[in-house]
Amino acid sequence: MASRIPGIFSEDLNTIIQKSKVLVVGAGGIGCELLKNLVFTGFENIVIVDMDTIEVSNLNRQFLFHKKHVGLPKAVVARESASRFNPNANIEAIHDSIIGDKYGNLFFRKFNLVINALDNTAARLYVSRQCVNADIPLIESGTAGYRGQVELIKKGLSECYACTPKLRQKTYANCTIRNTPSEPIHCIVWAKFLFNQLFGEEDEDEDISPDTADPEAAGDAAMESLKAEAINRVSTRAWAKECSYDAKKLLQKLFVEDIKYLLSMKNLWEKRKPPLPLVLDKIPDEVAGSSKSESAPGLTNHRLWSVAECVQIFTDAVNGLRKKTESLKEGDYLVWDKDNKDDINFVAACSNIRMHIFGIGQKTCFDVKAMAGNIVPAIATTNAIVAGQIVIHALRVLEGRFNDCQTVYVRMYPNTKKQVIVPEKFLTKPSNQCYVCTDVNQVLLTVDVDTMTLKVFEDKVLKQHLGMSIPDVMDACTGKIIISEDVECTENATLANMGIVDGSILTVDDLAQSDSKLTLTVYNYKPEGEDPDFKLVANIKQEHNGTVDEEVEVEATSEKKRKIIDDGPAAAKKQKIECDTIEDDDDVIIIP
Numbered sequence: 001m002a003s004r005i006p007g008i009f010s011e012d013l014n015t016i017i018q019k020s021k022v023l024v025v026g027a028g029g030i031g032c033e034l035l036k037n038l039v040f041t042g043f044e045n046i047v048i049v050d051m052d053t054i055e056v057s058n059l060n061r062q063f064l065f066h067k068k069h070v071g072l073p074k075a076v077v078a079r080e081s082a083s084r085f086n087p088n089a090n091i092e093a094i095h096d097s098i099i100g101d102k103y104g105n106l107f108f109r110k111f112n113l114v115i116n117a118l119d120n121t122a123a124r125l126y127v128s129r130q131c132v133n134a135d136i137p138l139i140e141s142g143t144a145g146y147r148g149q150v151e152l153i154k155k156g157l158s159e160c161y162a163c164t165p166k167l168r169q170k171t172y173a174n175c176t177i178r179n180t181p182s183e184p185i186h187c188i189v190w191a192k193f194l195f196n197q198l199f200g201e202e203d204e205d206e207d208i209s210p211d212t213a214d215p216e217a218a219g220d221a222a223m224e225s226l227k228a229e230a231i232n233r234v235s236t237r238a239w240a241k242e243c244s245y246d247a248k249k250l251l252q253k254l255f256v257e258d259i260k261y262l263l264s265m266k267n268l269w270e271k272r273k274p275p276l277p278l279v280l281d282k283i284p285d286e287v288a289g290s291s292k293s294e295s296a297p298g299l300t301n302h303r304l305w306s307v308a309e310c311v312q313i314f315t316d317a318v319n320g321l322r323k324k325t326e327s328l329k330e331g332d333y334l335v336w337d338k339d340n341k342d343d344i345n346f347v348a349a350c351s352n353i354r355m356h357i358f359g360i361g362q363k364t365c366f367d368v369k370a371m372a373g374n375i376v377p378a379i380a381t382t383n384a385i386v387a388g389q390i391v392i393h394a395l396r397v398l399e400g401r402f403n404d405c406q407t408v409y410v411r412m413y414p415n416t417k418k419q420v421i422v423p424e425k426f427l428t429k430p431s432n433q434c435y436v437c438t439d440v441n442q443v444l445l446t447v448d449v450d451t452m453t454l455k456v457f458e459d460k461v462l463k464q465h466l467g468m469s470i471p472d473v474m475d476a477c478t479g480k481i482i483i484s485e486d487v488e489c490t491e492n493a494t495l496a497n498m499g500i501v502d503g504s505i506l507t508v509d510d511l512a513q514s515d516s517k518l519t520l521t522v523y524n525y526k527p528e529g530e531d532p533d534f535k536l537v538a539n540i541k542q543e544h545n546g547t548v549d550e551e552v553e554v555e556a557t558s559e560k561k562r563k564i565i566d567d568g569p570a571a572a573k574k575q576k577i578e579c580d581t582i583e584d585d586d587d588v589i590i591i592p
């Protein structure tokens with residue numbers, strides 16, 4: 001343990017490390033690295049909470065887990081593996097969701113420090129609110145591909161998780177992409193990687209060929225000979241160039257030979273539906289569950305393409321891209337652009353053929369375009385850097401050096417000072433309009449009451465953004481129950497259908513958390529163009545130079561920049577949280 005090696009830490013710090021009680025929430029990519037670091041640093045009192053069980057796709061970066069652990073609770077196995085590094089460490093494992101009354105104020109107050117290693121907004125918001133309420137320092141972390149972030153949340157000193165919204169992006173395990181896709185997005189990621197392998201900037205982390213290092217395929221006799229063969233395989237680009245980007249040969253390799261190769265990794269298909277290689281002279285001209293004749297003319301991108309159409313579109317796109325590549329200077333490459341017809345057609349056609357092969361419901365080109373814009377692979381090294389930085393923050397926090405805990409960003413490329421790991425200059429003060437950091441539980445909800453359904457209201461507004469778990473909503477003016485465990489409500493009903501109009505006041509209670517009562521005042525609005533579906537604003541009336549208020553509008557940007565608009569004395573002071581439809585379940589990153 002580092003703390004036991006003389007001269008590494010001061011004696012005082014050693015004592016602090018050994019006596020501190022730390023809660024780690026999440027035993028995934030960052031959590032595993034972090035638990036190992038904490039134990040090696042000398043922390044001996046740790047509680048680890050994770051609600052999930054181990055999946056094969058976790059094994060490439062969650063190094064406390066091995067193949068034999070698949071299906072077991074992450075928290076329990078993480079505890080077992082990390083305990084081996086220091087048998088004196090007292091690690092408690094809790095296999096449960098952190099969200100709920102069981103983990104309220106009393107629970108959080110048992111710790112000197114809480115660390116989030118989570119992947120979703122709801123849990124992050126929940127822990128952040130509990131830590132601010134209990135005044136326990138929280139270190140919040142996240143990674144997305146090569147980017148990462150570590151920040152301190154400390155009541156009164158720095159922003160909490162609800163103060164400003166963050167961008168979210170989903171990450172995917174390499175072997176899922178290369179060997180065992182199960183969702184359209186896995187095929188879309190693969191197709192984007194393929195584009196780069198053939199025409200873009202080649203990146204060895206974006207290999208698209210069958211992954212012989214897949215831990216799930218280990219021990220497969222056929223695999224061992226395949227591995228040897230793989231060493232001699234030429235790069236996809238070199239091979240494609242050799243055959244002059246012949247579309248037919250590409251189809252044969254990508255969708256026949258490589259799929260047969262995958263099929264020979266028999267372990268992969270023991271519990272999964274195996275893929276079906278394309279039969280090139282018998283390509284289906286229909287899409288299961290859809291009819292071409294139903295589609296409106298001119299809206300090709302809005303209907304599903306049959307595999308035969310995909311093949312034709314793929315061929316045209318490859319020909320177009322080959323011509324563009326030939327006109328480039330030596331060493332130059334194409335950069336994928338979703339608005340470029342050949343680029344998006346290539347990805348939409350390739351991903352749909354792969355969806356068909358793996359029996360995954362296909363996506364329209366329109367949907368592929370939306371999904372392809374928002375893809376990041378999970379990188380173990382970024383998790384490791386972030387977990388290391390968390391420990392540095394943790395030591396400072398426990399020594400009471402809160403002002404040395406500025407947010408740190410891990411960047412994809414060095415900045416002008418050649419830094420890849422970049423701290424902010426100061427702690428960002430809590431927003432005085434934040435409904436967590438202020439004690440006022442009054443929130444303005446700006447929304448189109450005619451289009452927002454109760455389901456979206458419950459899932460996105462109440463659960464995702466306000467951190468509720470079992471919300472109970474009543475119209476304060478009419479006494480009508482809007483959402484309740486005991487009352488069955490029509491999920492597709494709009495807010496207007498439930499009698500909610502401009503100016504309605506709703507009281508919201510969370511049955512899972514006794515301390516989270518809110519009053520929501522509804523403002524009706526019609527979003528236009530890029531406007532968010534809804535906005536949440538802490539409703540605080542403030543005295544300002546003897547009169548009431550200015551308006552401070554905080555924009556949700558990826559760069560944490562604040563725009564201050566003085567809109568005259570009459571407006572209420574408010575923070576605007578712009579909410580969009582980005583997938584919830586994911587790592588959070590703010591790009592510096």
Ligand SMILES: Nc1ncnc2c1ncn2[C@@H]1O[C@H](COP(=O)(O)OP(=O)(O)OP(=O)(O)O)[C@@H](O)[C@H]1O
Pocket residue numbers: 025026027028029030031049050051052053057058074096097098099117118119120123171172173378587
């Ligand atoms: N409410 C929650 N309570 C406890 N643990 C949670 C909660 N929400 C998420 N987690 C855990 O946080 C961890 C986040 O880890 P990570 O981001 O590496 O995701 P993953 O699910 O392991 O990987 P992937 O999503 O890429 O398959 C997961 O192990 C997940 O179970």
Ligand SMILES: [Zn+2]
Pocket residue numbers: 159160161162163430431434435436437438
């Ligand atoms: Zn806050």
